[in-house]
Amino acid sequence: MAPTGGDAAYVGKRTLRVEDPRLLTGTGTYVDDIVRPGMLHACFVRSPMARARVLGIDVSEALQLDGVHAVFVASDLNPGVHEQWYTLNGRDNPDTPRPPLAEDEVRFVGDPVAMVVATDRYIAEDAAELVVVDYEPLPPVVDYATALDSAESVHADRPDNLVGRLGGRPMADLDPVFERAPHVVSQTLYQQSHGPVPMETRGIVAEYAAAGGEMTIWAATQSPHEVRSFCARLLGIAEHRVRVVMRDTGGGFGQKVLPQREDMCVMLAAARLPAALKWIEDRQEHLLAAGQARHEHGEARMALDDDGGILAATLDHVQDAGAYPTPSPVQSGIAVGMLFPGPYRIPEGTFSSRFVFSNTSGRVAYRGPWQYESMARETLLDTAARQLGLDPVELRRRNMLSREELPTANFNGMPYDHISPRETFEQALTMLDYEAFRREQVRAREQGRYLGVGTCTYVEPTAGATPFHATEGATIRIEPSGKVNVYVAGGSCGNSLETTVVQLTADSLGVAIEDVSTVQGDTAVTPYGAGTGGSRSGPMTAGAIAGTAGELRERIRAIAAHRLEVPVEEVEFVRGRAWAKGRPGEAGLTLAEIADIAYYQVHALPPGVPAGLEASGRYHTPHLMIWANATHVCTCEVDVVTGEVKLLRYIVSEDCGPMINPSVVEGQIFGGTVQGIGGALYEHLAYDDDGNPISTTFMDYLLPTATEVPVIEVGHVETPSPGPGGYKGVGEGGAIGSAPAVVNAVADALAPLGVRISRLPLTPSSVVGFVEEARTRQAVTL
């Protein structure tokens, strides 16, 4: 399905983003920009306690306040739930309870217990302060790591606090290998809770027209069709009576793939209200209740031979699911174990993953939700190298897969192909000049300065063919004027889906890019589709557009051939103009003239060609998944007095196949990488021992800013995938490879001091703690 647009394709070029004029002039349309006649505003009353019994709720004083329309509690809204499940996970997923409002018990600080509806958000917040909830405190299960042994239960019907478990062959199977191996390395690394924190918080406007039984929803979402299906099931109304609209969504990072409990409340309440209801989450609510991710630890083990060849590897992994995880942590969490072997030749191994309830904010999807596989493996490899006295790059060279060994499968049966881990690894090291850095590091150490370098190489499944994600549709309508509109499901949340769709369509049809517009994010007019998620948009929309555009292109050429009185094979159609081969100078036909025939001179159409120039198609991927890969390399300097980590250089070499738009690809890599840097060094959605969140503003939940992040240098290796255009997904990878590379760089810098890193994030105070711990350990050893 190579581009067919003539000699100068748009695909592959740094086409300027079509979203930018409106976004850069402040004229984007986010959900908070939606204003409806008589619109009401919601504010939630949230639990101040990690766990408590709700003995009573008094809303009388709140209702007295001028401008308050209603105060809903669980008994008002929860009985309205018909069905509650996500298309993403399938019906009857047993692992996650999800009441709209808390009923008898609150289960984390931020748990919504009541919803105030008022004429504006100010009044709603004033009234929320007047709602009196009588709580009887219960002992919370704060620490997921000990939750399985806790006498207390987050959900009474799940007394052991276990959401679910998954794993490969029994760990004991590997005992003989580990017992015989010349070298065994093992470590346990705890990763802190992250928040996805998109720049735009969650938000929804729901308006119900009772007369027609129609619900219209404007949402900050990555998947308008999921929101529609979910709402229809929730309220028990027909799916085609629900319309979901999104234009600009200011970041999602996985958190916005699914509607959550607050969205359910707004949908349920809107069905009972005379006007539209808006809820815009504020940042404090967001950090309290929008969800957490990456909160996990694992004991990783590796057996190696005397040459550093890996004999086996295992991972015993536990992840925090919080009180109300969304989506199923078990379904999406299995990838941690499945991908743990990464891009290495590891003959055998296994894993175990357990997902555990706690009285904290629920686990959500977050850009590369399985990132811990890379964190566990790549930090273990560096530890192994130090233990064996090998350079970590040398250890990886001895074990890393190269193109010549493909296709292959890892010990969990994941089938790798069309990847280039070794090539990205070498390219990134060359970009750094690894040997020169090692020399610089030696010189710096002589001056008492601690420099370090870390790498992370990973493979990543993109565009996975789960039932919801396996197809994608496109409708292309060439208007009578010859202008083109392409309709896809959308769900763009900053990932430039409009730009790439326009590029792909212009090339596939063979028209000028200025003549193509795209309509996305409105379930009433676009084809059904799963939206942004799973690094699927590039390959899947490319497939949908190629098929649909190909069909239209055939019709265009047939009409032109008929009018030009030449065989179809002799028609050239480039950049919106058709002519007979070998006669480019002669007056051919413009697309507008062809469209005029298709719509208004139907009698002049060739036999068998339908009137109009509109087509819809649906791409069904035959590939279980499309593999992408990358290597991140980072260098840093650590101040051992303050514990400050300063990143010096940051390099990414990635292979996402041919790039539809290099600027878009690099934007995805930059954004993901910065999130990983944040995860390694800054971000921490922390709770105290009583379950009180202690990072509820951006003064405490620290995101990396432009001053903390070095220039990110990007190198590309191009291995086409077997999918449409050879494209691969690239949305999540940056956020997978970055944190392990940073952690390895810090560990490398501090290696001369004997530092062992066991907990993240690497804040200045924790770095000082590790340095002190190493000094104490060595003093004891001496």
Add this chain to the structure above:
Amino acid sequence: MKPAPFTYHAPVDADEAVGLLAELGDEAKAIAGGQSLVPMLALRLASFGHLVDLRRLDELRGIERRGDDTVWIGAGTTQATVQRSDEARAAVPLLARATPFIGHFQIRSRGTVGGSLAHADSAAEYPAVALTLDAELEALSPRGRRTIPAARFLTGMWSTELADDELLTGVNFPVWKGRCGFAIEEFARRSGDFAIAGATVALRMDGDGHLDRCAIGLFGLGPTAVRARDTEAALLGSDPLEADAEEIGRSATEGLGSVPSDLHGSAPYRTRVGAAMVARAWRRAVQEALHG
């Protein structure tokens, strides 16, 4: 994150402002740049029935040399104005050098000198600078004007000597002359964050190269900025080149009570960082005194 209801007042001069503060009592709060107060109101961590906005009080703005020994800075002068001021840079170098550490430029464009001092955050830079330089603060109330030495101004976390009906109108910074050196060092998680710990050093050498004036300020290490007076006293009269900067850092941070402890660092960690900041600031101040 919407504030509770309040009544907004915009007096035209300082007398009207303090009249309003006196009339409305502790239900009222003066607001200048609002860079600390507005987030606290929005988070409903604080709530006032009345806000008295100082934005129309032109008399509170300006940077003036007053005589040979003093620079007056109006309380309503923005931090950005201080940062751009040649007068401030030349006559009160420590103040000028401290300014870029305050938040981000957007914050400094609205945040004021008086606001920072009156808010009295323990991790803020200006209170430490005022304390280090022995500045004097001017206050106005319906009872008249008075001057408060910086050493008496800070009374606790977010609390000052100012009465509810008293308004900070300006600060007199003494101009240190002779072979002086000034330095500020602070450590924060990210550029623009509140300091985990910070230190200010101001010193002056006599003709023989001995210290005849020496001030060490610490911030972020207790309920208020403090001076390390015992360490200063021990250093007076000594040759700064013979002093051990690390030892000065340790000594200056010894015996601090109630060092804060939070997500960003324990009390011992902050103390350690504070000592390092003192040592670094000391070295730079000495270098400046020696070499200009």
